[in-house]
Amino acid sequence: MNFLPIIKQLARAYQEFEGYSSTHIRGLGLLPVQFDVIATLANQPPMSFKQLGEKTLISKSSLTGVVGRMVQKGLIATQENPDDARSHLLKLTAKGQKIFEQVFPEHLKHLEAAFQKLSKKQMKEIEESLKTLKSIFIS
Secondary structure, eight states: THHHHHHHHHHHHHHHHHHHHHHHHHTOOHHHHHHHHHHHTTTOOOEEHHHHHHHSSHHHHHHHHHHHHHHHHHHHHEEOOOOOTTOEEEEEHHHHHHHHHHHHHHHHHHHHHHHTSSSSHHHHHHHHHHHHHHHTTTO
C-alpha cells in the first residue's frame, strides 16, 4: 500500500488549491460554482445542461439550482434547443459576459502568483505526473 502517501498528498494539494482559489473568487463576489459556470459558458456557443454538466465540476443535481439562480440574476439566458424540443440551451447574457471579462483575468493573475513559485521544468513535470496518474484510472 505504498500508494497511500500519494493519495494523501493529492487530496491535500487539491484542498489547498481549492481554498486558495475559492477564497479569491468569493472576494470577487461570486461563488465558486458560479465562477465555474460563467467560465465554462464564456466565449462558447450556447450549450445544453448536459454539456455544461460534462464541462464543469458541478453535480447534475446541484447544477439545476445553480443555473436557475443565475438565470434569476440575469447572468444566464435560456433558449429553446432547435435540435431537441425537450431541452434548453444556456448562454451568458451581456451582464454575465461583463462579469466574466472583469473576474476571469483577475483570477488568472491570482493563480499565476502561486504558480510562479514553480520553475517551467517543475510545472512540466507536475503536468506529466498528473496525466500519468489520470491515465491509470481510465478503463
